[in-house]
Amino acid sequence: MLSATCRRLAPALWGPRAPSAVARRYLLAPGVRSFADQSERAEEPRTFHPELLKFLVCPLSKKPLRYEASTNELINDELGIAYPVIDGIPNMIPQAARTTRQNKKQEEVEQH
Structure with a gap:
C-alpha cells in the first residue's frame, strides 16, 4: 500500500525533472528501505x-x-x-x- 502511494505522489514531488533510471528503480523497488531509515540521511x-x-x-x-x-x-x-x-x-x-x-x-x- 505504501509503495502504491509513493508511486502516485512521486511525480508531484519530483516536479518537472524526473530522477535517473537508477534512482527511480531504487525508489520504487519493493522492500527497499526509505532514505529516512539510512543512518547518513536520518540526521539531516x-x-x-x-x-x-x-x-x-x-x-x-x-x-x-x-x-x-x-x-x-x-x-x-x-x-x-x-x-x-x-x-x-x-x-x-x-x-x-x-x-x-x-x-x-x-x-x-x-x-x-
Missing part, C-alpha cells in the same frame, strides 16, 4: 516542500493554505490558525493548530 533535517501546497487544504475550511517559512507553519488566514510542520511533515490535526489572531477582547484592550 527534513524541510517542507512548497510544491505540496497544491494538494493540501485546511481540514476545517477546505481552503488552500500558505506556507510561512519563518515559523515553519501552514497558515489559514481566513480562520486565523496555523498548522505546525515537524520534520517536513505538516501536522494537520485541528487540535495541534495554534491561533494566529488575538481574541477580540484583547484587541480592544490594546487599542485603548
